[in-house]
Amino acid sequence: MHELNKYSGSSLPRRTTKMPGSTTLEFDNAAYRGSISLNTGLFIDGKWVDPVEPDMIDIINPASGKKIAAVSLGSSKDVDIAVKAAQKAYKTTWGLKCPGSQRGKLLTRLADLMERDIDQFTALESLNGGKPFAVAKGVDLAGAISTIRYFGGWADKIHGKTIESNETKLAYTRHEPYGVVGQIIPWNFPILMLSWKAGPALATGNCIVLKPSEMTPLSALKFAELVAEAGFPPGVVNIVNGYGKTVGQAISEHMHISKVAFTGSTLVGRKILEAAARSNLKVVTLELGGKSPTVIFDDCNLDQTLKWAMQAMYLNMGQSCVAGSRMFVQEGIYPEFMEKFTAMVKAFGEATGDPFAPTTMHGPQVSQVQFDRIMSYIASGKESGATVHIGGDRHGTEGYFIQPTIFTDCTPDMKIVKEEIFGPVVAVMKFKTEEEVIEAANATDYGLSACVFSENVGRALRVAHAFESGSVFVNSAQLIECSIPFGGYKASGIGREQGEYALETYTQVKAVHVNTGLII
Ligand SMILES: NC(=O)C1=CN([C@@H]2O[C@H](COP(=O)(O)OP(=O)(O)OC[C@H]3O[C@@H](n4cnc5c(N)ncnc54)[C@H](O)[C@@H]3O)[C@@H](O)[C@H]2O)C=CC1
Numbered sequence: 455m456h457e458l459n460k461y462s463g464s465s466l467p468r469r470t471t472k473m474p475g476s477t478t479l480e481f482d483n484a485a486y487r488g489s490i491s492l493n494t495g496l497f498i499d500g501k502w503v504d505p506v507e508p509d510m511i512d513i514i515n516p517a518s519g520k521k522i523a524a525v526s527l528g529s530s531k532d533v534d535i536a537v538k539a540a541q542k543a544y545k546t547t548w549g550l551k552c553p554g555s556q557r558g559k560l561l562t563r564l565a566d567l568m569e570r571d572i573d574q575f576t577a578l579e580s581l582n583g584g585k586p587f588a589v590a591k592g593v594d595l596a597g598a599i600s601t602i603r604y605f606g607g608w609a610d611k612i613h614g615k616t617i618e619s620n621e622t623k624l625a626y627t628r629h630e631p632y633g634v635v636g637q638i639i640p641w642n643f644p645i646l647m648l649s650w651k652a653g654p655a656l657a658t659g660n661c662i663v664l665k666p667s668e669m670t671p672l673s674a675l676k677f678a679e680l681v682a683e684a685g686f687p688p689g690v691v692n693i694v695n696g697y698g699k700t701v702g703q704a705i706s707e708h709m710h711i712s713k714v715a716f717t718g719s720t721l722v723g724r725k726i727l728e729a730a731a732r733s734n735l736k737v738v739t740l741e742l743g744g745k746s747p748t749v750i751f752d753d754c755n756l757d758q759t760l761k762w763a764m765q766a767m768y769l770n771m772g773q774s775c776v777a778g779s780r781m782f783v784q785e786g787i788y789p790e791f792m793e794k795f796t797a798m799v800k801a802f803g804e805a806t807g808d809p810f811a812p813t814t815m816h817g818p819q820v821s822q823v824q825f826d827r828i829m830s831y832i833a834s835g836k837e838s839g840a841t842v843h844i845g846g847d848r849h850g851t852e853g854y855f856i857q858p859t860i861f862t863d864c865t866p867d868m869k870i871v872k873e874e875i876f877g878p879v880v881a882v883m884k885f886k887t888e889e890e891v892i893e894a895a896n897a898t899d900y901g902l903s904a905c906v907f908s909e910n911v912g913r914a915l916r917v918a919h920a921f922e923s924g925s926v927f928v929n930s931a932q933l934i935e936c937s938i939p940f941g942g943y944k945a946s947g948i949g950r951e952q953g954e955y956a957l958e959t960y961t962q963v964k965a966v967h968v969n970t971g972l973i974i
């Protein structure tokens with residue numbers, strides 16, 4: 455089936471023609487003009503194929519709630535086929551058969567192709583995820599391209615060590631790929647999270663079976679086209695769209711997938727660990743939820759802090775695992791901070807709207823389900839006695855827009871303080887001392903990210919070191935980079951993505967003992 459849909463801003467899609475397995479999306483707005491043709495099937499063994507059991511899912515524009523396109527939905531049978539293709543590629547054209555320099559060349563070429571098509575990718579991310587175009591381009595696409603390029607640079611620099619144990623033995627280690635790895639991607643940063651997973655896996659010589667979120671697969675389909683254009687051998691990258699409970703579960707429990715990498719909810723992270731334990735004890739890395747503290751001391755640079763705190767909380771409509779959703783403000787600066795922060799959030803809220811409009815800074819939540827989940831947290835905050843300082847309601851009548859919201863008078867027992875909301879909702883609390891705020895900041899099951907704002911270097915670093923958190927930002931926020939490791943303490947995850955550390959999670963160490971003279 456081929457569909458042609460036209461977009462002026464977030465106006466309704468217009469379907470005009472049909473052919474098998476593809477769609478054309480036409481954009482005519484200030485941010486992007488042009489058409490994007492996409493295959494909508496599964497990408498297995500270098501080809502576009504229909505699922506074994508034909509099934510489709512409608513892809514929704516969150517700014518309007520209307521259908522964009524329909525794409526194929528795979529099942530466990532398609533995962534089996536993809537794994538076989540990946541195994542074959544691993545043994546014949548990839549893995550230890552392909553020099554790192556060649557893998558690096560292909561990844562670099564892929565990054566160049568993504569850069570060539572950056573506006574197309576951005577348009578897809580904005581349409582499918584509701585992201586303001588400029589933000590999607592500057593954050594999601596810039597980050598994804600850098601990540602693929604960065605790991606391309608590592609591909610020929612992966613090596614073990616020589617160990618001199620005694621006169622009659624030479625020992626050395628090899629850092630070998632796992633073979634076939636499974637990767638399960640969320641909807642909040644679709645192409646960026648895909649790059650975090652595909653980059654290190656391919657650089658180290660693994661073949662991948664990747665499942666995008668069933669809600670936001672469009673950029674992954676475009677990525678697959680560029681994988682083919684770059685010249686990756688068939689079967690190295692396989693993309694099987696589908697639901698978590700079918701395709702995701704099949705990946706987690708597959709006997710021939712040796713490692714799985716997941717980003718998403720803590721609930722599903724537990725299921726993946728269980729499936730790994732029940733099946734082949736595959737290695738699991740998990741990047742899960744967060745309830746990150748932003749700690750603001752009286753002696754901060756207020757103007758800078760305000761901007762960073764905004765970004766920490768409201769980037770991507772609050773749909774970020776590192777969102778600074780618990781804000782602790784020291785009592786001396788609290789009145790001035792709140793006055794200025796409220797004005798900024800109000801202005802930000804006024805820039806809510808069509809993701810393709812140049813003035814838009816705040817778009818819709820990704821889906822009706824997420825919209826309902828966030829609205830129920832807002833209701834819970836109101837019921838539990840917190841004060842809606844600003845926002846607290848939906849925006850407009852169409853799509854899944856929610857006003858940027860600030861709750862004050864929050865206490866540690868409230869759901870809005872304890873649980874990940876994954877929306878534009880911050881709980882603000884006042885504090886007196888450094889000791890008190892460290893204890894409050896760490897009083898959570900999560901430990902993904904934390905921010906501290908203070909011009910006193912000693913204090914800032916003391917607090918940074920005291921946070922129980924995988925990433926800490928001092929006088930900044932959300933500046934995740936491809937060369938710097940990222941991952942969680944506590945229930946926020948297992949393992950690290952990004953940077954040199956990511957290479958370790960995609961390789962297994964083999965120790966080779968060579969007898970150079972020992973006689974028995
Ligand atoms: N750490 C992060 O970046 C993310 C965190 N979340 C958190 O999760 C909450 C719920 O969002 P959901 O979309 O329900 O997240 P989710 O964890 O269900 O979805 C993430 C991915 O996991 C897949 N999945 C779902 N069930 C699975 C299973 N049984 N086995 C294997 N894969 C499975 C989904 O299809 C999707 O590709 C959000 O409100 C947020 O708190 C969601 C997305 C990303």
Ligand code: BAL
Binds near residue numbers: 775776
């Ligand atoms: N999951 C890593 C990026 C983010 O959600 O902020």
